[in-house]
Amino acid sequence: MRKMHLGSLSHGVGGHVAGWRMPGAETEKERFEKVAQAVKTAERGKFDFVFFADAVNTGADAAPGFIVRFEPLTLLGALSVATSRIGLVATVSTTYSEPYNVARAFASLDHLSGGRIGWNVVTGSSPDAAANFSREKHPPHAERYAMAEEYIQVVKGLWDSWEDDAAVADKATGVFMDASKLHVLNHAGTYYTVKGPLNASRPPQGYPVIFQAGASDRGLELAGATAEVVFASQWFKEDAIAFCNRLRDQAEAAGRPRDAIRILLGVSTIIGETREEAQDIIARLGAMVDPVAAMRVLSDRLGADMSQFDIDGPVPDLPPSTMMQGHARVLQAVARRFNLTIRQLRDYAAVSSGHRVLAGTARDVADDLQDWFESGACDGFAIMTPFSPQPFERFVDQVVPILQQRGLYRSDYAGTTLREHLLLPRPAHPATRKAVSSAA
Numbered sequence: 001m002r003k004m005h006l007g008s009l010s011h012g013v014g015g016h017v018a019g020w021r022m023p024g025a026e027t028e029k030e031r032f033e034k035v036a037q038a039v040k041t042a043e044r045g046k047f048d049f050v051f052f053a054d055a056v057n058t059g060a061d062a063a064p065g066f067i068v069r070f071e072p073l074t075l076l077g078a079l080s081v082a083t084s085r086i087g088l089v090a091t092v093s094t095t096y097s098e099p100y101n102v103a104r105a106f107a108s109l110d111h112l113s114g115g116r117i118g119w120n121v122v123t124g125s126s127p128d129a130a131a132n133f134s135r136e137k138h139p140p141h142a143e144r145y146a147m148a149e150e151y152i153q154v155v156k157g158l159w160d161s162w163e164d165d166a167a168v169a170d171k172a173t174g175v176f177m178d179a180s181k182l183h184v185l186n187h188a189g190t191y192y193t194v195k196g197p198l199n200a201s202r203p204p205q206g207y208p209v210i211f212q213a214g215a216s217d218r219g220l221e222l223a224g225a226t227a228e229v230v231f232a233s234q235w236f237k238e239d240a241i242a243f244c245n246r247l248r249d250q251a252e253a254a255g256r257p258r259d260a261i262r263i264l265l266g267v268s269t270i271i272g273e274t275r276e277e278a279q280d281i282i283a284r285l286g287a288m289v290d291p292v293a294a295m296r297v298l299s300d301r302l303g304a305d306m307s308q309f310d311i312d313g314p315v316p317d318l319p320p321s322t323m324m325q326g327h328a329r330v331l332q333a334v335a336r337r338f339n340l341t342i343r344q345l346r347d348y349a350a351v352s353s354g355h356r357v358l359a360g361t362a363r364d365v366a367d368d369l370q371d372w373f374e375s376g377a378c379d380g381f382a383i384m385t386p387f388s389p390q391p392f393e394r395f396v397d398q399v400v401p402i403l404q405q406r407g408l409y410r411s412d413y414a415g416t417t418l419r420e421h422l423l424l425p426r427p428a429h430p431a432t433r434k435a436v437s438s439a440a
């Protein structure tokens, strides 16, 4: 029986802009023990992975979960030794980093963790980041994707610097590394010139797992060609099914199998002992929302300053976002479908940064996840909670056992690497691939 995949989307103090104000909610973003505790909860729930979102700019008016946070690769290093089975995934922007550094960091992390690392490739949506990287301007959307495409090619080339069995360390002959298994990249492209080789052995997974979350036409094209896991934000089941079909078509067009990509939908879960309690949690959270912070979340998601419009008027038609086209499209569809004002849409966005909100009892949540999964709307879910740690503990202690009883979800890890959890093949080194095809 096909099993669903679950990842945890960590927002530290929570995905709801006012989540941190709830009694007992975590308020410290930079206490390792707290982060590790949440990751161990996910590992107890046999989650495929935990994911740390990131950006390279901030401000006092950002959503509380985003103002300050651990640099995610540093965090993954610490978590690699504090956990043993769960996959560890972090965002790094291709627009604001160098492929050599990033290939090296991810290779080291994959070694440190025994093959449990994933990289969420983003092109960076906020123009404010440019000022932190000696750039005059944020590259346009299409150019960011062109850069990302070449960047991924370079990083994979660097990971392939050494064949898997290049390390010999033969004390008798004095051969340390087999030089015939060294492949110098010598990449010279439109945006990057990188000679190589990388000073890291090939990662245990071949390549750490490539995640992506862009949903624009260009984002889907890149994902179809290179992503192994795609995060998506979808509010309606039929749209999610269409999204999956489109992405699988893109994968096929890029010469990959239709099932090459695991598609996981972001869902914010609010679980009560009763449905009334779940609604009460939403109402209590809603009463504490800072309207400025919530409007900023909505503006970022829609790619336009929404405070310039009448807050009790309809959501206007906006030009295509240059920030996050996928989120903008989905939220505008929600506004149209439910005939929402800007204030109402802002309040939705405050709950989950724009992801679908699933509120009810543990059984309601399990039923909904099962229904979407069995309808072909996804391969699994990226679970968010409005605050930390109690709502996520509730998910693991109450929803996971129901999914396990129904045979929809693993009761223990079968493999040791993130690729094995996700049932993704380990990419062979290109030299081996060539040898196999020329022998055939």
Ligand SMILES: Cc1cc2nc3c(=O)[nH]c(=O)nc-3n(C[C@H](O)[C@H](O)[C@H](O)COP(=O)(O)O)c2cc1C
Residues within 6 Å of the ligand: 009, 052, 053, 054, 055, 091, 120, 121, 122, 123, 124, 125, 212, 213, 214, 215, 216, 217, 218, 219, 220, 231, 232, 233, 266, 322, 323, 324, 325, 326, 327, 382
């Ligand atoms: C579940 C999920 C997680 C995301 N995490 C990040 C992140 O950590 N950092 C980031 O800059 N963008 C993040 N995004 C945004 C996308 O990666 C992407 O950059 C954005 O949607 C713009 O691409 P698009 O215009 O192709 O949709 C996330 C999106 C989703 C759905």
